[in-house]
Amino acid sequence: MLRERMAVLDLDAFIVPRADAHQGEYVAEADARLAWLTGFTGSAGFAIVTMDRAGVFIDGRYRVQVKSQVDLAHFTPVPWPETKPSAWLRDALPSGGKAGFDPWLHTRKEIEAMKKGLADSGIELAALAGNPVDAIWQDRPAPPVGRARAHADALAGEASGQKRRRLAGELRENGQTAAFLSLPDSISWLLNIRGTDIPKNPIVQSFAILSDDGHVTLFSDPDKFDDGLRAHLGNEVTILHPRELTDALRNLGGTVRIDPATAPEIAFRLVEEAGAHIACAPDPAILPKARKNPAELKGMRAAHLRDGVAMTRLLAWLDARDPASLTEIDVVRKLEALRREEGIIDISFDTISGSGPNGAIVHYRVTESTNRRLAAGEMLLVDSGGQYPDGTTDITRTIPLGHPPEEAIAPYTAVLRGMIAISRTRFPKGVAGAHLDALARQFLWAEGFDYDHGTGHGVGAALCVHEGPARISRVSDLPLEPGMILSNEPGYYREGAFGIRIENLITVIGAEAEPGRDMLGFETLTLCPIDTRPVDRAAMSRDEADWLDRYHARVRQELSPLLDEGTRDWLLRATAAIS
Incomplete structure (x- = not known):
């Protein structure tokens, strides 16, 4: 056809x-x-x-x-x-x-x-x-019209009006009369709103034009916005239907800022037809959104504390059962139920629960047709996250079901050492993700192993679990800055056998340095034990083992008061020192 x-x-x-x-x-x-x-x-x-x-x-x-x-x-x-x-x-x-x-x-x-x-x-x-x-496409679904809601200023850390005026001031400084925004997470961040248009991503599907006076014209289905939300947005935000966007772009004058890396080609053509000048520059919200403020970081830490409770309860529950009595879907359902008890609005992406060979499929999504029964002697990879009112989580743990397979021990240890290397590193201001990526791979490379994905992606604060532009990746030349939140997730995948990935979320912070130098490092946000059963302790350095012991001590201290007695006892055993 x-x-x-x-x-x-x-x-x-x-x-x-x-x-x-x-x-x-x-x-x-x-x-x-x-x-x-x-x-x-x-x-x-x-x-x-x-x-x-x-x-x-x-x-x-x-x-x-x-x-x-x-x-x-x-x-x-x-x-x-x-x-x-x-x-x-x-x-x-x-x-x-x-x-x-x-x-x-x-x-x-x-x-x-x-x-x-x-x-x-x-x-x-x-x-x-x-x-x-x-x-x-004869049976094409209708576009989403999910309800939008306000995101509290206390969680955002800055009122929308302040954000709009700050970015408008940047436009004026650069001689730009307006900026076209096409990324819904940028717009949701700018206006302190959240939505339900895309499952697992609390964004409002929309386009926007930010004027140099701080006014925003928002192009989104008006039915998404009730009277309370319109009052939250105020008189400096005008809501129009998306079908009016084409004419609005054709009517822009002066110098219009458009991001060639994120905006659709049609936007450039329509503005060019109008005779306006185009300034090719990044979306003005994309970096401010990536630099989390103290309120956003506070919310993310609180969300990770509750998420750590859910994950630890899952691992204790899993460890107490015969693997053969469970399937991959059973694990997904149990984890999502535990997260609901901790207050999630939604999961942050489809939970990956891959046992044995399914773990080698990097973004495996279990279905009724692929669902495997767990088996002793296999590895189970669980990659999951939650959308909480105050933060977004993303965590991966790889669990041996009983005794780990012998062939998994060397790559598991190499993956863990790479994750620890990123966690411990200090680096000068101006260093980008591309400069750090090899730190996570060095131990895998020494074994002749590697993985075909980036080491880390940006993460939003009560927004999208995958957020640009910050990354730890060979292709990322963006300098890392304080407040940016990234995943730290090296892995290894042996097709037809098993997959290994260990993932924590980290945020960029200032680090100690000699006078005259600006150094940065990472704070780990994720709180959940890392399985030590597949670790070859002889392959780890004293510093690596000490880092893991300190991390597990912190996990015990922060999670124990929030757990029932049985799970607390399990956590004590799971976080026992290895050094």
């Missing part, structure tokens, strides 16, 4: 991204075009369809998953970013042709990179007025 539509549009290829118009990692069902067309449900990737081939581009996290989800008779998995889309198109269309794309679903940065890669190829990139997938 798609190829028939492409023929009508005189297209030789069409690009189907995972992203929606907001470039979010998690998309509403109405925007899940890639999953609808191919069956692939990963959080990153895209497809390119020509008249005789179709490639599904996936990174290292999804190399195993994609093979179980797409029909390999029709779709070919393509390793990405090793294979650039422009290189694939050159090979697929050696005589040139017309490749269509939806300008609402691709950023300018993405389109410019593709155009550069297609230079002199005879392949034209054509922006389409309508999306051909939408034209054939």
